[in-house]
Amino acid sequence: MTIDWKNYNPGEFYDELISTPGYARAPARNLTAWLRSLSDEDLQARKLDAELAIIDKGVTFTVYSDGENIDRAWPFDIIPRVMPIREWRNIEAGLKQRLQALNLFIDDLYHEQKIIGDGVIPESLIAESKGFRKECIGINPAHKVWAHICGSDLVRDCDGTVYVLEDNLRVPSGVSYMIENREVTKRILPELFENNTILPVDNYPDKLLEMLVSISPSRRKHPEVAVLTPGIYNSAYFEHAFLARSMGAELVEGADLMVDEDDYVYMKTINGLARVDVIYRRIDDLFLDPEVFLPESALGVPGLMRAWRKGHVALANAPGCGVADDKVVYSYVPDIIRYYLDEDALLPNVPTYRCNEPKEREHVLANLESMVVKPANESGGYGMLVGPQSTAREREEFRRLVSSNPRNYIGQPALRLSTAPTLCDHTVEPRHLDLRPFILQGAETYVTAGGLTRVAMKSGSLVVNSSQGGGSKDTWIVDNEGG
Amino acid sequence: MLSRVARRTYWMARYIERAENTARLVNTYHFLLLDLPRGTHIGWEILPVITGGYALFSEQYQRHDERNTVKFLLADSTNPGSLLNSIAAARENGRTSREVLPGQAWEQINELQLYANARIGDALPRRGRFEFLTEIIQHCQQLTGLLAGTMSHDHAYDFVRIGRNLERADMTTRVVDIGAMSMQNPDDVGGLDVHVWTSMLRALNAYQMYRKDIQLGVHCADVVSYLLQNDYLPRSVAHCLDQIEECIGDLPRHQDTLKPVREARRRVGRIKPEKLDAVSLHTEVDRLQVGISAIHNQIGKTWFA
Numbered sequence: 052m053t054i055d056w057k058n059y060n061p062g063e064f065y066d067e068l069i070s071t072p073g074y075a076r077a078p079a080r081n082l083t084a085w086l087r088s089l090s091d092e093d094l095q096a097r098k099l100d101a102e103l104a105i106i107d108k109g110v111t112f113t114v115y116s117d118g119e120n121i122d123r124a125w126p127f128d129i130i131p132r133v134m135p136i137r138e139w140r141n142i143e144a145g146l147k148q149r150l151q152a153l154n155l156f157i158d159d160l161y162h163e164q165k166i167i168g169d170g171v172i173p174e175s176l177i178a179e180s181k182g183f184r185k186e187c188i189g190i191n192p193a194h195k196v197w198a199h200i201c202g203s204d205l206v207r208d209c210d211g212t213v214y215v216l217e218d219n220l221r222v223p224s225g226v227s228y229m230i231e232n233r234e235v236t237k238r239i240l241p242e243l244f245e246n247n248t249i250l251p252v253d254n255y256p257d258k259l260l261e262m263l264v265s266i267s268p269s270r271r272k273h274p275e276v277a278v279l280t281p282g283i284y285n286s287a288y289f290e291h292a293f294l295a296r297s298m299g300a301e302l303v304e305g306a307d308l309m310v311d312e313d314d315y316v317y318m319k320t321i322n323g324l325a326r327v328d329v330i331y332r333r334i335d336d337l338f339l340d341p342e343v344f345l346p347e348s349a350l351g352v353p354g355l356m357r358a359w360r361k362g363h364v365a366l367a368n369a370p371g372c373g374v375a376d377d378k379v380v381y382s383y384v385p386d387i388i389r390y391y392l393d394e395d396a397l398l399p400n401v402p403t404y405r406c407n408e409p410k411e412r413e414h415v416l417a418n419l420e421s422m423v424v425k426p427a428n429e430s431g432g433y434g435m436l437v438g439p440q441s442t443a444r445e446r447e448e449f450r451r452l453v454s455s456n457p458r459n460y461i462g463q464p465a466l467r468l469s470t471a472p473t474l475c476d477h478t479v480e481p482r483h484l485d486l487r488p489f490i491l492q493g494a495e496t497y498v499t500a501g502g503l504t505r506v507a508m509k510s511g512s513l514v515v516n517s518s519q520g521g522g523s524k525d526t527w528i529v530d531n532e533g534g
Numbered sequence: 535m536l537s538r539v540a541r542r543t544y545w546m547a548r549y550i551e552r553a554e555n556t557a558r559l560v561n562t563y564h565f566l567l568l569d570l571p572r573g574t575h576i577g578w579e580i581l582p583v584i585t586g587g588y589a590l591f592s593e594q595y596q597r598h599d600e601r602n603t604v605k606f607l608l609a610d611s612t613n614p615g616s617l618l619n620s621i622a623a624a625r626e627n628g629r630t631s632r633e634v635l636p637g638q639a640w641e642q643i644n645e646l647q648l649y650a651n652a653r654i655g656d657a658l659p660r661r662g663r664f665e666f667l668t669e670i671i672q673h674c675q676q677l678t679g680l681l682a683g684t685m686s687h688d689h690a691y692d693f694v695r696i697g698r699n700l701e702r703a704d705m706t707t708r709v710v711d712i713g714a715m716s717m718q719n720p721d722d723v724g725g726l727d728v729h730v731w732t733s734m735l736r737a738l739n740a741y742q743m744y745r746k747d748i749q750l751g752v753h754c755a756d757v758v759s760y761l762l763q764n765d766y767l768p769r770s771v772a773h774c775l776d777q778i779e780e781c782i783g784d785l786p787r788h789q790d791t792l793k794p795v796r797e798a799r800r801r802v803g804r805i806k807p808e809k810l811d812a813v814s815l816h817t818e819v820d821r822l823q824v825g826i827s828a829i830h831n832q833i834g835k836t837w838f839a
Contacts, residue, residue: 292633306538307536307538318536319536319537319538319839321786
């Protein structure tokens with residue numbers, strides 16, 4: 052049976068492709084019409100092709116609990132998610148604005164803390180922040196940029212508004228899958244690229260390298276750039292290897308690096324020691340340097356912080372930038388943008404209630420059933436309460452957690468995430484999704500064209516994390532009007 | 535090239551070669567023992583002695599019979615040199631140096647391990663042993679061929695070749711040592727030698743080549759010379775050392791490492807097999823093994839530190 056868009060009904064949710072049953076949104080019309088022209092057999096054959104292409108290319112992600120067989124094929128839905136370029140340009144501008152403001156904010160926090168002096172942000176917020184590193188006070192990274200690579204999660208509510216759900220400033224991952232998804236789509240749906248102008252995404256590694264070179268402290272014409280990975284057991288190892296390979300950079304582990312007596316960083320090669328100028332590190336702050344942070348860390352490099360403080364090596368992202376990757380700080384981002392840039396935020400935040408403020412805490416506790424409660428410093432969907440899908444017992448548990456440590460929690464109204472048509476066995480059904488674009492800031496600021504769309508493969512589910520059964524889609528920013 | 539990646543490619547190649555050699559050795563020995571008259575002093579326990587695991591073997595097993603020896607050499611998880619452990623170590627090293635390996639090579643190593651783990655039970659009784667070991671040998675050779683045919687012949691491949699050839703040279707000295715041991719009993723009935731040395735040639739896949747090159751019968755001195763000194767036999771110690779010398783010459787900072795290679799090569803060249811008895815042959819082999827391990831240590835010092 053072929054797809055009948057009249058039977059596709061997203062209900063109360065905003066659907067990215069179909070506005071009302073039977074009618075596609077303008078930028079998606081070529082796509083939906085073409086999909087309708089395929090027989091069920093053809094559709095299934097393309098789905099199978101996609102699965103084979105993913106296995107062929109060895110696109111995997113790692114699941115910690117899976118024992119020996121820890122590499123799994125990347126889950127992918129063949130129907131792309133489409134956005135018009137005009138809408139995207141606004142989002143792009145909003146994301147650049149946001150990251151530029153956040154970097155000024157981080158730089159201020161590690162210097163004069165004017166924003167606290169001026170009473171925009173309470174001092175206690177920073178004093179109690181898990182991401183603030185006193186070891187970083189007074190340091191001056193190039194261009195005053197601390198968070199060089201940011202992955203912001205965007206969601207769309209049922210009225211069509213796109214919100215920023217969170218900013219991942221520590222070690223955001225997923226960008227390699229964005230690129231691989233496009234590669235797979237080009238292989239299996241080549242016809243579609245003839246009639247649609249789709250912005251390319253595969254220049255990301257070039258942009259990343261350009262950014263990394265722009266923060267190099269050395270005057271060498273070709274600075275040595277390395278990607279520092281915790282190793283093959285990390286869930287994002289595929290991505291670390293992918294990015295290193297695409298940039299022509301070395302993929303190193305902590306033990307491959309050393310800081311010599313001159314406080315420069317070197318990697319151990321068969322030619323002897325080779326100086327490293329820029330490290331794109333994919334390990335957390337606390338594991339970076341056992342001399343400064345966790346002494347038992349075997350992943351890091353003793354002396355790395357010393358070399359960084361002396362300006363002998365650039366670290367991306369800079370240690371300590373996680374202070375802005377805190378859900379309570381998040382709630383202040385519109386104020387932060389206004390304070391540093393004297394502009395209004397172009398992209399709205401999801402309304403956020405801070406549990407350390409008594410009135411807001413009361414509101415959260417009184418409305419647990421309709422709220423999402425998140426810890427301030429976790430990522431990957433861990434340790435949170437999704438009110439509408441929670442049991443009375445879980446709500447009791449969170450009531451206790453929030454009351455005993457209010458600084459560590461925020462509450463947000465549960466959003467009704469948008470959907471997009473997704474191929475499920477033999478039917479096409481609406482599934483909820485989000486979008487993670489990647490923003491780079493060095494000498495210049497750059498945003499990927501679209502990003503990684505993550506989709507909850509189970510009916511009604513809002514959990515898009517790949518470790519918890521989520522899938523992904525190619526994301527198209529289309530310019531069909533421009534001609 | 536990162537030192538860590540160099541180390542892991544080297545070890546991967548060594549372990550692939552070791553797995554193949556172990557399979558070959560057990561296979562050959564299996565057939566040799568079927569041919570020998572009852573009551574000869576040559577038994578299965580020579581193999582743990584030769585592969586350097588005798589102390590561990592004695593500790594683990596009271597009876598040094600066929601079943602236990604084969605189990606120890608192929609399947610025992612406490613024996614670091616067992617076939618299964620060698621394959622697992624090859625895979626682990628391959629897994630952590632994937633950025634320099636062709637994607638197919640990684641798939642092949644995986645397949646090799648899946649096959650070995652699934653079918654190891656067949657190799658313990660005599661009936662399924664030949665088929666299992668032949669399959670393992672083929673898998674290993676496929677892998678070696680795949681690397682030669684698809685990997686850039688750059689420094690990473692130099693380390694693959696060095697690892698492979700050093701492991702080969704080492705195994706050849708051990709096989710010659712088996713021959714030396716079997717010569718030690720003066721009461722042996724005549725003709726036993728021929729069986730043993732033929733088997734040793736087979737263990738190194740060299741019997742047919744030997745016949746082609748030497749033609750005359752299988753005699754101890756000829757075989758020893760062939761296995762240690764022949765310039766063309768891929769598994770002769772001399773040939774392996776020449777290969778190693780060539781690869782090392784390609785690598786940066788190689789002066790210190792060329793020395794022990796050339797020293798070992800000179801020592802092999804000076805051996806006069808026709809003048810050796812069992813004891814002096816064993817002594818020579820011993821010295822060669824010391825030389826091989828000196829090369830290994832110097833490689834580690836120069837490039838893996």
